[in-house]
Amino acid sequence: MTEPAAVEKPSPPIPVPDVAAAMPAQAQPSPLDRLDDAVLPAVFRVLDAARSRLADTADREAGRARRLAERARRGRASGDGPVDTETAGSPALLDVVGVAPGGVVDRGARVLVLGLVALIVVSAAAAMLQSVDRDRSSNATAPAVALTGSPPATSPPAAQPVTPTVTIGPGASDSVAEYLGASRQNLASLTAAAPAADLYAVASLTGPVTPDQLIDLFGSYRAVQVFFTAGTGGQVEQATVRDPVADVHTAFASAAAQAQARAETEARAGDAGADNRDRQAAAQLRVGCACLFAAVVRAPAGRLSQLAADPRVRIVDPAPPGAGPPSVRFLPLSPDRR
Secondary structure: OOOOOOOOOEEEEEEEEHHHEEEEEEEEOOOOHHHHHHHHHHHHHHHHHHHHHHHHHHHHHHHHHHHHHHHHHHHHOOOOOOHHHHOOOOOOOHHHHHHOOOOOOHHHHHHHHHHHHHHHEEEEEHHHHHHHHHHHHHHHHHHHHHOOOOOOOOOOOOOOOOOOOOEEEEOOOOHHHHHHHHHHHHHHHHHOOOOOOOEEEEEEHHHHHHHHHHHHOOOEEEEEEEEEEOOOOOOOOOEHHHHHHHHHHHHHHHHHHHHHHHHHHHHEEEEEEEEHHHHHHHHHHHOOOEEEEEEEEEEEEEHHHHHHOOOEEEEEEOOOOOOOOOOEEEEOOOOOOO
């Protein structure tokens, strides 16, 4: 006899708790709610105070953070709470994404919002400090510009004097005849090798000339230096020239003033001979005396040979090719040295 098949009895239904009934009428605020209430208003006040110093980007980010925080709080609040008129009619953020208030995701989102707000505050403070530092730096340099009218310029380092390495002219113990022969031979060799080569040379005259006579003699040459003396036993003076007319007269006037000053000093010291000599030299220089006896000129070697053939020129002594002032020291041959 077969046993009847066992009939499976249905399992009793699992009771579903009434979540709505179990929830209290008024939820107690959580620690994050209290943190929101304590931190967010202060943060918003700081952002409002700094808004005038921040760029448009920071202001837009602050507004975005405020709206995100408000949406998060509306997601936690019950439907009886007040509704923000600015975002009325829009669904709460947590309702949209389906996140239960008070859950792990809710707390993580709220911490993220607070971190975003803190990051905005730090960025705003850094921008304000950087702006203050730029203002302070510009104010520190402003007085110099205001006083001078232009940024202060750094003065270039002073040029060091060049020590001559070559001397052209007779030595104190040289024989005049030997010097004249060697100089003529040197000029002839340079002219034969390269007649068009530009050379510096010191041209010593057979006798002293006036400034006008010097222009007549060296007018077609470029004179760069002149030598002159005045008075009995007067000192040899030299002057660098660019304009042979104006610069020579200026050099004469300067030498006359120096001779007059020396004469006054010597008169107070009781040196009558030196006083008379310097007074005579000053008087001669003021009227443009025949005191010039040599000049340094620059010209091609062939033209220097032509200058040496002038009867008013005693000798033309050239410097080596490529050499010239200030690396060359020129010594003229005085007319009274025989």
